[in-house]
Amino acid sequence: xxxxxxxxxxxxxxxxxxxxxxxxxxxxxxxxxxxxxxxxxxxxxxxxxxxxxxxxxxx
Numbered sequence: 001x002x003x004x005x006x007x008x009x010x011x012x013x014x015x016x017x018x019x020x021x022x023x024x025x026x027x028x029x030x031x032x033x034x035x036x037x038x039x040x041x042x043x044x045x046x047x048x049x050x051x052x053x054x055x056x057x058x059x
Contacts, residue, residue, distance in 0.1 A: 017055050018055070019052060019055050019056060021055070022048060022051050022052055022055065025051050025055075026048055026051060029045045029046065030045070
């Protein structure tokens with residue numbers, strides 16, 4: 001039930017990452033605002049292959 005639709009409202013839907021989202025996730029690594037709120041640890045950019053593996057392993 002939650003695998004494909006985590007949260008759903010009248011105007012927004014939150015879903016898990018898909019492999020097709022890799023390019024967007026890569027771009028977020030270099031967004032200072034996103035990175036600052038992601039974690040207290042310093043940002044360590046990941047390779048595209050690592051992000052794809054993370055997404056595939058999580059699904």
